[in-house]
Amino acid sequence: MDLLNNLALGFQTALNLQNLAYAFFGTVLGTLIGVLPGLGPVATIAMLLPSIYTLDATPALIMLAGIYYGAQYGGSTTAILINVPGESSSVVTAIDGYQMARRGRAGAALAAAGLGSFFAGCVGTIIIAAFAPPLTELAFKFGSAEYFSLMVLGLVGAVVLASGSLVKAISMIVLGLLLGQVNTDVITGAARFSFDIPELTDGIGFVVIAMGIFGFGEIIANLGQPEEQREVFTKEVKGLWPTREDFQDAWPSVLRGTALGSILGVLPGGGALLASFASYTLEKKVVRNPRVPFGKGAIQGVAGPESANNAGAQTSFIPMLTLGIPPNAVMALMVGAMTIKGIQPGPQVMTSNPELFWGLIASMWIGNLMLIVLNLPLIGIWIKLLTVPYRFLFPAIVVFCCIGTYSLNNNNFDVFMTAGFALLGYIFYKLSCEPAPLLLGFILGPMMEENLRRALLLARGDWSTFLTRPLSAGLLIAAALMIVVVMLPSIKHKREEAFQEEA
Amino acid sequence: MKIKSQRDFWSGLMFLAIGVAFAWGATDYSFGSSARPGPAYFPFGLGILLALLGGLVLFKALTLESEGGDPIGAIAWRPLLIIILAITVFGLALPRLGLSCTLPLTIVLSTLAGREFHWRGVLVSCVLLTVGSWALFIVGLKLTIPLWPIYFTG
Numbered sequence: 001m002d003l004l005n006n007l008a009l010g011f012q013t014a015l016n017l018q019n020l021a022y023a024f025f026g027t028v029l030g031t032l033i034g035v036l037p038g039l040g041p042v043a044t045i046a047m048l049l050p051s052i053y054t055l056d057a058t059p060a061l062i063m064l065a066g067i068y069y070g071a072q073y074g075g076s077t078t079a080i081l082i083n084v085p086g087e088s089s090s091v092v093t094a095i096d097g098y099q100m101a102r103r104g105r106a107g108a109a110l111a112a113a114g115l116g117s118f119f120a121g122c123v124g125t126i127i128i129a130a131f132a133p134p135l136t137e138l139a140f141k142f143g144s145a146e147y148f149s150l151m152v153l154g155l156v157g158a159v160v161l162a163s164g165s166l167v168k169a170i171s172m173i174v175l176g177l178l179l180g181q182v183n184t185d186v187i188t189g190a191a192r193f194s195f196d197i198p199e200l201t202d203g204i205g206f207v208v209i210a211m212g213i214f215g216f217g218e219i220i221a222n223l224g225q226p227e228e229q230r231e232v233f234t235k236e237v238k239g240l241w242p243t244r245e246d247f248q249d250a251w252p253s254v255l256r257g258t259a260l261g262s263i264l265g266v267l268p269g270g271g272a273l274l275a276s277f278a279s280y281t282l283e284k285k286v287v288r289n290p291r292v293p294f295g296k297g298a299i300q301g302v303a304g305p306e307s308a309n310n311a312g313a314q315t316s317f318i319p320m321l322t323l324g325i326p327p328n329a330v331m332a333l334m335v336g337a338m339t340i341k342g343i344q345p346g347p348q349v350m351t352s353n354p355e356l357f358w359g360l361i362a363s364m365w366i367g368n369l370m371l372i373v374l375n376l377p378l379i380g381i382w383i384k385l386l387t388v389p390y391r392f393l394f395p396a397i398v399v400f401c402c403i404g405t406y407s408l409n410n411n412n413f414d415v416f417m418t419a420g421f422a423l424l425g426y427i428f429y430k431l432s433c434e435p436a437p438l439l440l441g442f443i444l445g446p447m448m449e450e451n452l453r454r455a456l457l458l459a460r461g462d463w464s465t466f467l468t469r470p471l472s473a474g475l476l477i478a479a480a481l482m483i484v485v486v487m488l489p490s491i492k493h494k495r496e497e498a499f500q501e502e503a
Numbered sequence: 504m505k506i507k508s509q510r511d512f513w514s515g516l517m518f519l520a521i522g523v524a525f526a527w528g529a530t531d532y533s534f535g536s537s538a539r540p541g542p543a544y545f546p547f548g549l550g551i552l553l554a555l556l557g558g559l560v561l562f563k564a565l566t567l568e569s570e571g572g573d574p575i576g577a578i579a580w581r582p583l584l585i586i587i588l589a590i591t592v593f594g595l596a597l598p599r600l601g602l603s604c605t606l607p608l609t610i611v612l613s614t615l616a617g618r619e620f621h622w623r624g625v626l627v628s629c630v631l632l633t634v635g636s637w638a639l640f641i642v643g644l645k646l647t648i649p650l651w652p653i654y655f656t657g
Contacts (some may be wrong), residue, residue, distance in 0.1 A: 054644050165511070167563070171518045171556040178525050178549050185542035190532055192542055193525070220586050223616055224579025391617045392628055398586065398613040399606055399632055402593040407646045415594030419587045426583055430575050431514040449545040461538025 006358050007129055013359030014366050019059050023363045026063035027370050030070020035078050035382045036393065041071040042436075043218060043397070045333045046210035049340065050404040057341035058356045062363040064337055068330050069121065069313050069364065073371050076113045076306055077382055081106060089273045089309040092280040096294060096301030108242040109302050110379060112250050114372050116307035120258040121368035124314025127262050128321070128361050132350065135322040139347035144455035145465050149475035151448045154325045156479040157267060159437050160486050169437050172428075176438035179204060180445020187453065199413045206336045206442055207408055212418040213435045214329075215401045217425020219394050246299050249291060253283055253304035261311030266318050267327070275312030276305035314364060321357065322347055325444070329436040332443040508573040511564035518557030526550025585616035601649040602641065606633040 033044045045064050052060035075090035080097035100109040159169035182193040183203035194200035260282060261275035283304040290298045319327050324345030326332040338345045343353060350357045405418045428435050459465035467473045506512045526547050535541025589612040596605040607629040614625050640646045
């Protein structure tokens with residue numbers, strides 16, 4: 001029973017007092033930023049990265065993971081109560097959840113979301129524990145050519161499922177890959193694109209890019225938009241426990257959402273966002289005669305997507321932990337965090353740092369438990385937070401981001417670079433270029449180059465090595481198929497429709 | 504020729520320019536051969552690829568009809584310039600003036616980027632954030648950030 005032994009090791013690590021404290025801190029902070037619209041997990045994790053220099057790797061990653069899934073919880077709370085999804089993954093929750101709140105059933109909606117998420121989180125944790133070891137073993141069979149092809153598949157997958165224009169998204173990836181080329185060449189030691197600036201020979205820090213584009217870029221974009229009117233249901237949250245009918249209606253949706261979310265989370269580019277959309281569509285198809293119609297406050301429309309997004313958030317750790325390949329921007333930051341702590345992400349993490357690996361997995365279950373215990377009673381406090389105006393919030397974000405970038409190398413060069421990327425982030429926003437693929441490309445760029453060059457070296461310059469090795473060929477074909485399928489007229493139409501609903 | 508989508512037109516141009524710049528810059532380094540790829544091999548290929556993709560976006564922006572021309576819309580100059588100024592001032596001031604003076608400066612500046620500005624609220628934020636950052640970053644996380652202006656401590 002390797003699985004049990006491993007999980008035992010994990011729980012031993014995660015139940016250590018320090019790790020519990022960081023899991024708690026992470027989940028609370030995650031919920032907080034999930035509740036506050038205009039501050040996402042990407043910016044928050046980027047903001048906290050400098051602080052993990054002083055932490056051990058395990059508590060640091062436990063805390064960052066807590067922020068990620070905590071944000072999913074917090075996001076659904078605001079979606080239900082004020083029809084403002086704090087996170088993009090809770091956009092669909094707002095449809096039926098807010099209607100339930102308007103009918104005085106906010107408590108039941110919050111409970112369905114919370115309990116559904118908890119169930120999904122438990123299942124997600126078990127899935128990671130069960131599937132990570134075999135995937136890791138598969139990954140050890142990979143050579144350079146396979147790794148390169150896998151990264152191509154990962155990057156293509158990430159944009160095929162993302163919203164917006166496909167060509168632009170691919171361009172953003174390539175731009176990210178190029179920004180990752182500003183460094184010292186690993187093989188020859190030549191400084192590239194550094195313009196004789198010594199700070200640039202170490203490469204651009206990804207914290208600088210993440211904070212500039214996601215942190216500051218978002219602030220500028222938010223400030224440029226007219227203020228929104230919010231209607232908050234603070235007084236009517238009572239009768240928290242759902243009725244028996246609610247349970248009967250909700251549990252099949254929770255099961256379906258969990259299953260769907262677990263599968264979609266593993267896919268590159270998947271994760272929480274896609275999972276919740278797919279689940280809502282599925283619920284509308286499967287539930288023929290809901291007690292309350294969809295769009296008018298059907299509990300299935302809350303329970304399904306909420307379970308799905310939490311399951312997806314959990315299982316998106318699988319490619320990151322086993323292959324070292326991040327499926328979304330948050331995971332890209334986790335990979336960066338590992339590198340900061342001197343851990344090379346990839347299949348060897350499980351054997352070289354078993355405490356970290358299993359401790360992180362176990363902490364997710366504990367964190368989910370904390371969330372459900374914390375959140376249901378504390379909903380009142382979270383709602384109060386919503387009344388904090390943005391004009392107090394954004395200077396605080398500016399200050400924390402600035403201190404964070406400065407303390408990276410105790411050098412103000414990084415601060416100036418961040419200012420540049422803030423400008424770039426706003427340009428991307430104005431030109432509707434999605435920045436998440438850029439971050440993925442940037443993280444994977446150096447790894448991709450190294451594997452490409454090594455593969456070519458081994459094959460004596462023969463490019464066909466990528467197609468003659470069966471595993472590598474399979475991965476590349478899968479990537480090509482993904483693009484072709486998305487280009488097909490009927491699917492293209494559907495895809496655009498789906499993202500229009502989102503907007 | 505008429506631009507059918509403003510946003511795509513400018514993004515295409517941006518990708519094209521950056522791609523060409525990177526590919527051109529890469530010619531300074533040794534290209535190697537495909538059997539022994541040099542430092543320029545990967546960035547040169549990527550630069551060309553980005554330029555091609557940019558060209559494709561540009562082509563689409565000039566040929567495919569989009570809703571209402573897809574305009575870029577008003578640029579939020581005020582928040583944009585003030586936030587960037589605030590970051591730059593922070594970077595310049597921190598090594599010289601220390602955390603105690605730099606933070607209030609940054610907070611006052613960045614608050615100006617918003618719509619409302621009330622001195623009382625700003626002062627409260629300044630005190631709270633400065634003391635909080637000192638407690639969190641210097642006392643708690645033990646980061647080596649100067650606290651007072653170097654002119655005081657000599």
